[in-house]
Amino acid sequence: MPNDGSTKLSKNLLRMKFMQRGLDAEAKKQLEEEEKRIISDEHWYLDLPELKAKESFIVEERSYVPCEDLVYGRMSFKGFNSEVEKLMVLMNAPREEEDEEEEKDMTRMDTDITDEEMAMRYGSLVESMKRRFAKKRERTSLKNEEEDVNQNIVETQPKKVFLKPQD
Amino acid sequence: MNILHSCFKAQIGEVVLPGDVFRFDVSSVEEDSSVKAEKIICGPGLRRNGDEILVYKSGILRHKQPNVYWIDSQQKRYVPVKGESVIGIVTAKSGDIFKVDVGGSEQASLSYLAFEGATKRNRPNVQVGDLVYAQFIIANKDMEPELVCIDSCGRANGMGVFGADGFLFKVSLGLVRRLLTPQSETVKDLEKIFPFEMVVGLNGRVWVKAKTVQQTLIVANLLESCENMTAQQRQTLFKRVAEGAL
Numbered sequence: 001m002p003n004d005g006s007t008k009l010s011k012n013l014l015r016m017k018f019m020q021r022g023l024d025a026e027a028k029k030q031l032e033e034e035e036k037r038i039i040s041d042e043h044w045y046l047d048l049p050e051l052k053a054k055e056s057f058i059v060e061e062r063s064y065v066p067c068e069d070l071v072y073g074r075m076s077f078k079g080f081n082s083e084v085e086k087l088m089v090l091m092n093a094p095r096e097e098e099d100e101e102e103e104k105d106m107t108r109m110d111t112d113i114t115d116e117e118m119a120m121r122y123g124s125l126v127e128s129m130k131r132r133f134a135k136k137r138e139r140t141s142l143k144n145e146e147e148d149v150n151q152n153i154v155e156t157q158p159k160k161v162f163l164k165p166q167d
Numbered sequence: 168m169n170i171l172h173s174c175f176k177a178q179i180g181e182v183v184l185p186g187d188v189f190r191f192d193v194s195s196v197e198e199d200s201s202v203k204a205e206k207i208i209c210g211p212g213l214r215r216n217g218d219e220i221l222v223y224k225s226g227i228l229r230h231k232q233p234n235v236y237w238i239d240s241q242q243k244r245y246v247p248v249k250g251e252s253v254i255g256i257v258t259a260k261s262g263d264i265f266k267v268d269v270g271g272s273e274q275a276s277l278s279y280l281a282f283e284g285a286t287k288r289n290r291p292n293v294q295v296g297d298l299v300y301a302q303f304i305i306a307n308k309d310m311e312p313e314l315v316c317i318d319s320c321g322r323a324n325g326m327g328v329f330g331a332d333g334f335l336f337k338v339s340l341g342l343v344r345r346l347l348t349p350q351s352e353t354v355k356d357l358e359k360i361f362p363f364e365m366v367v368g369l370n371g372r373v374w375v376k377a378k379t380v381q382q383t384l385i386v387a388n389l390l391e392s393c394e395n396m397t398a399q400q401r402q403t404l405f406k407r408v409a410e411g412a413l
Contacts, residue, residue, distance in 0.1 A: 057171065058215040059208045062306075063248040064369070067210040067229070067237045070347040073252050073369070074300065074325045075354065078362035080377070087325045092349075 171207055172234075179230045183238060187222040189213075205234065211248075212238025241341040245270045245370035247306035252326070254335070254368030255314060257297045265293055267301070267314055270337075270370045274311075277301060281315035283323035291328070298330040298374060300366055329366060333376030334383050340371050342394050353393050356405045357386065 013019060015031060023031075064070060072091035076084035131139060174189045209215060212224035213236060226240030245253070247269065255267035258274060265277040277299065282291040293299070305313040316326040346354055346367050357363075363377035363386050373390060377383045385408060393401060 056215065056218075057206050058218075058220060059206050060213075060215055061208050061210045061235075061237075063251055064211055064237070064344055065251060067231060067235055068344060068347075069349055070344060070369070071349050071351075072325070073347065073367040074365075075367070076362075076364040077358035080362040081364045084325065084364060091324065 171205060175228065175230065175236055178228045181228060182226070183222045183228050184225045185223050189220040189222075191218060208235045210235060210237025212240055239341075241339060243337075243339050243371065245340060247271045247275065247303050247312040248369075249303050249306040251306075251369045252300065252302045253314075253370040254366060254372040254374060255299045255301055255370075257293055257295055257299060260293070260295060267299060269312070269314070269368075270372065271312060275303070275314045276311055277314040277316070281317055282327055283317050283321065293328055297328045298335065299328055300326050300368065302326065330374050330376070333364070333374050334387050335372060335374045336387055336391065337371050338373055338391060339394060340369070342390075343367055343369060343371050343373065345393075346373070346390075352398060353390075353401065356402060357389065360386070360389075360405065360409050 009019070011031070011034075014023065014027070015035070020028065020031075061067065072088060074084050075088060076082075079085065171191060174191060178189075207220075209220050210229075212222060212226060214221045214223050220236075222238065224238045224240040224242075226238040228236065229239045230236050247253075253269050255269045255275060255277070257265050257277075258268050259266040263279050265279065266274045267277045269275050279285060279290055279293070280287070281301075281304075282293075285291045299314070299316060301314040301316045302318075303312055304315045305311075316323060318324050318326075345351060347369070361377060361382055363375060363382065365376075365386075366374040368374075373387075375383055375386045375390065377386055389405065389408065392404065396404070
């Protein structure tokens with residue numbers, strides 16, 4: 001049958017991918033619009049005002065411990081139980097120190113190891129790390145250098161040269 | 168800052184009753200951005216309800232710098248709170264958990280793995296009737312409370328089973344807090360008498376042990392009598408005990 005318009009293909013059929021190759025631009029546009037309308041109709045949403053999560057300035061705390069700064073619950077007096085006395089020192093002391101530090105500067109980050117401690121530790125490590133990466137020959141000279149520092153005696157190592165074997 | 172604190176200021180140190188309300192002028196709070204960053208911590212006895220604070224315990228309103236407020240109240244019933252250390256009595260062993268009585272509305276559960284050095288193969292030696300010093304890791308009004316005997320690093324730090332002998336008794340929660348305040352006067356007076364050991368749980372249980380049974384009982388009786396005594400009365404009583412009058 002010739003194309004006289006009397007026979008029309010159904011929309012669903014036209015929407016199929018392989019059918020769209022032969023369609024002209026206008027028909028394509030129309031189909032797309034229709035498809036869009038279907039999708040937007042199917043999309044649903046809650047007709048509610050947008051909820052704003054308001055940050056509260058009130059914080060609840062259920063425990064008396066932080067409020068009244070209560071101490072560790074195990075106690076021993078006059079050396080009755082030395083283990084507990086050690087624990088008392090351990091559990092009650094750090095909190096005070098922390099508080100003091102926090103009061104000193106709130107901006108500083110909360111670290112277990114202070115900068116000074118780290119510097120001390122690395123200061124002592126420098127020598128051993130140096131030795132680790134030095135070559136065997138350098139190691140002996142390094143050792144000598146250390147001694148130099150301690151005793152202030154400057155020894156100049158004679159440069160190693162090939163010794164001719166004696167006949 | 169001042170806006171938030173002003174409504175409390177008049178009442179600090181005064182008696183407040185359940186139902187009392189502290190209101191803030193929220194609109195003024197919103198305007199000032201510097202105030203917005205400021206927070207108020209309401210401790211036990213105070214509850215947030217929207218933008219106001221309700222009182223739900225009767226007692227004295229206390230304040231700690233910079234922004235902590237709470238009600239200092241007297242009560243005997245313990246309500247579990249997360250993070251608090253208590254003395255519990257093991258009441259049942261069932262599979263991999265122990266049931267522990269802490270004096271709350273419900274028994275707390277304590278996993279056998281929540282002890283220092285405990286593994287699936289190496290079970291802790293806990294018997295029914297043992298005393299444990301433990302802290303709450305779950306304490307919720309809708310759920311069963313859960314105890315652990317280790318801190319976040321897995322160390323016991325004095326928690327776990329204790330008290331081979333010694334004496335356990337109950338005091339009010341207010342007295343327990345008085346004993347645990349830093350540099351507590353009561354404890355300072357008490358430690359002058361003779362060497363002894365004490366475990367104080369925030370649930371109102373106190374365990375004491377001294378060299379002899381007699382001394383243990385003296386300490387226990389003194390502690391119990393501290394409940395309703397002025398500092399002066401206490402000092403005279405303790406002096407009499409130290410002199411051996413009792």
